[in-house]
Amino acid sequence: MQTRTTKETPGKALAPATGSAGADSRRALIEESHQRCAALGLSRIERPDYEPLMRSDLAIARERNRRLSDRAAPVMEMLLEQIVNTHSMIVLTDAQGTVLHTVGDDDFLERAGKVALAPGANWAEHSKGTNAIGTALFAETPTLVHASEHFMHANSFLTCSAAPIFDPRGNMLGVLDVTGDHRSYHQHTMGLVRMSARMIENHWLTDDYTDRLRLHFHSRSEFIGTLLEGIVVVGPDGRVLGANRSALDQIGQSMAAVRNHSLTSLFGTSTAAVHDHLRSPLALPMLLHLPDGRPVHVSPRASGPVSVMLRGLGPAAPGAGPGADDAALAAPAARRDALPAPGDAVAPGLAAAAAIAAGGLREPAEGAPARRASGLEFLQTGDPQVEAVVGKLRRVLNRDIPILILGETGTGKELLARAIHQDSERAKQAFVAVNCASIPETLIEAELFGYEEGAFTGAKRKGSHGRIVQANGGTLFLDEIGDMPGPLQARLLRVLQERSVTPLGSHKTIPVDIAVIGATHRPLREMIERGQFREDLYYRLNGLAVRLPALRERNDLPALARRILRGECPQHTPEISPAVMTMFTRYRWPGNVRQLANVLRTAAVMAAGEPQITEAHLPDDFLDDLQRPAAALAPLSAAAAPAPAAGRADDTAAAGGAVVAGNARTLQEAEIAMIQQVLDACDGNISEASKRLGISRNTIYRKLRWNPDRPDPARA
Incomplete structure (x- = not known):
């Protein structure tokens, strides 16, 4: 594939070639983003926050978005082949703008690392100002941000093309982005990014609805089977469950509007017609009509038995009329919609x-x-x-x-x-x-x-x-x-x-x-x-x-640890050695179940199929914490009161969570004192303190700033 490389005059942003209407729309998008950034109090000349997430927080983000990463990885590798040797890189972020995965030219990866285009960094607008990733997340539309169009001058050497990724129900999954040197802008990059994002979306749709009837359509039959085809999924009750972006573009309606349709109202066809078509050998696409009367070629597809795909739509009675599936609309809705939407936060591990x-x-x-x-x-x-x-x-x-x-x-x-x-x-x-x-x-x-x-x-x-x-x-x-x-x-x-x-x-x-x-x-x-x-x-x-009791207050840690391990390694679940279990039971777990899950996840990977998790498989920072004084590990001071009995667990909660220690300090005061103690022991190093405590830097900032009697940790 040939691309045209355009050089830019130093100090002047290059306006990418596009139609006048498209240029006006893009200019308005950039201007509105700049206004948002100014309203947020960002400065164009300040150094952006390049501090990435802690390793444990990045692991949490990757765990939450594992399915997205798995579906995007092969597409990113294929896209890389199209842009190789163009001083560019490919970036995948989650729906919050956190970078999950990057691939690209080694020389540019090193340069991009200096502006935190690396896993763990956040590129939402409130963090990095106007940029393709953050602006695409906010506007929910493919976005190009070139050179000095970036709000912060530190990023003006970049040109970025980003496209949001949605699931079949219209929920934002993340963003796919190609970032390169602004002096080597390629006109076709945005088209490649958009097509790649659609590939990920189509894979997601197919995986979500392998046991549902799918209708592949386009106004031109030769485009069925390509990235330009629309795909609509129909559930057992005859309602539309989801659609890909091409389907929304062709129908000309939003996801919410399309999901209000049924098989009959959207395509004007009947259950009997679809049933008969699926059973016909070497059938050509059906010629149907959209609600506005436009003709489209539709190819119904079913991954499993036809009877399973059409279960709930009613029998394929000979001569059934166009409204044959309407009687089935009272059937129970597909239960798959009750699952958490991709990207929703779930307790890590x-x-x-x-x-x-x-x-x-x-x-x-x-x-x-x-x-x-x-x-x-x-x-x-x-x-x-x-x-x-x-x-x-x-x-x-x-x-x-x-x-x-x-x-x-x-x-x-x-x-x-x-x-x-x-x-x-x-x-x-x-x-x-x-x-x-x-x-x-x-x-x-x-x-x-x-x-x-x-x-x-x-x-x-x-x-x-x-x-x-x-x-x-x-x-x-x-x-x-x-x-x-x-x-x-x-x-x-x-x-x-x-x-x-x-x-x-x-x-x-x-x-x-x-x-x-x-x-x-x-x-x-x-x-x-x-x-x-x-x-x-x-x-x-x-x-x-x-x-909910803290992990140190619970007596089911062995059973809980084994359950987490079974979730991480369902095929060959390793045992936890008695020595490691002893370590677990005497540890204070300042990060509670989240920290336990992170430790077990790392240990399971290090064990690599071995039958038992031993001390050699545990993370180094966890082993270091075990050697520290108990006071540095406990989220409460030594004078804190014992855990409440099971029968009174919520009595404490009903009182607002105030656990009175021997010195009459509240839980919050003891917690802040402990954080300050560890922070002092780390000579004010927030990152080191967060590792020892098992909590994020943002949590430390928030907790200490909440207490007006404590100094601002930003000055530490």
Whole structure:
């Protein structure tokens, strides 16, 4: 393939060749991004934050997006062959802009590493300003950012072409990007990136719906089987379950609109016609019509037996009319939609647990008992405190009682929330998780409540549904609720009281039916007394408060470790040697279950098929921590009170999580004191302290800044 290389006059950005309409649209996109960056307080001349994630946090991000990486890797290698020796690299990020994987020319990889184009770095707009990855994430559209179009001057030597990747239900999975030297801009790069992103999306769709009827179509029959074909998936109830991006372009409707269609309303065909066509040998594509009357050639395909693909659509009765499948629309909806959307946060290392629990939502095999696996049941591994929590949650399921989950970071609060959702009557609807601590304060209101077109600078052209509306009919999980800004607490309280949402810039209210689960590691009672959290919101969220015990307080660590290992190595699960298990039981686990899962994942890889995990397989930093004084390992001071009994686990939680030590210090005060102690021992080195504590640098910054009596760690 020949490409034309265009040189640029130094100091002047090169305007990539495109049509005038396309150029105007791209110019507006870049300008709006610059305005957002300025509103966020970013400076064009400041040095961007090049600090990558900690190794453990990167491992968590990669675990959450393992399927995306697996599907993208071969496509990235194929794309690399097209751009080899062009001083470029290929970047894959998750839906938050965190770089997961890179490939490219060695010389450019080394240069790109200096601006943190490496795994673990975050390229969202709020971190790196205007850039193709971050702007594509925000605008949800393929984006080219060239030379000085980057908001930060430090990145102006780059030219970047990025395309977002979506799953068949329209959820953002991540971004595929090609970045190179700005002096070697290639006109065809964006086209290659877009096609590559579509390949990943099509693979994802095929994997998601191997047991569903797929309709491949295009206005020109010769394009069926190419990347330009549209693909629509039809479920057992006759409804459209998903579609690829080419299908949306050809139909001219959004994903939400397409998923409101049935086989009849979208293509005007009948069950009988599809059934007969699939059984016909060497059949040509069917000539059907879209809702607006345009003709398309449609090729139905089924990976399995036709009877299984069409189960629920009704019998293929001779002479059935065009509305033959309408009678089946009352059939139960496909249960696969109840699975967590790709990219949703799952407790690291316990992704296998979530997968096994979600497996109960799949349709049973022929003749198998139709029993849905219990998510709460899966979390029970013998600890009395967890058993007590699960018992109380079962008693309030489906009673419209809000649940507040309290516990230290890493104890598995989100996994518990997902288990509650799965065991409830809302399991077939959406589970929407919002981390109130990770969304910038300037964006969290739009993220939660949605906004109308033109509500603010940079708003999407057609507005956006907020996360609360997305959870309608299902469950809204508000993680780190204690970090929500004060003004938003008032708006959230109104939503919970009135069960309706008013998007930004709109006067129209949208009724919502949601179950609310909140979670926090903060002592909300004390925050109420300090005026940092609304008391009325606390009581609205606290229908039932339960406390997840820290890992050091649980007596089921051996059983829990073995369950995590089975999830990591389902085929040949290694045993844990008695010596290693002894180490585990005497360790304080400041990072709780999340840290245990990371240690076991590394150990399982190091064991490489050996029958037993020994000390030689454990991570070096974990072994170093074992040699440190106990005070440096414990997340509480030595004077902290013992763990509460199982029967009173949630009594402490109901009090706002205040655990009073012998010196009358609260959990928060003891935690901050311990962090400061370790930070002092590391001479103010935040990275080293985060490794010793098993928590991220951002957590250390947040915890110390929250306490007005402590110095700002940024000055340490």
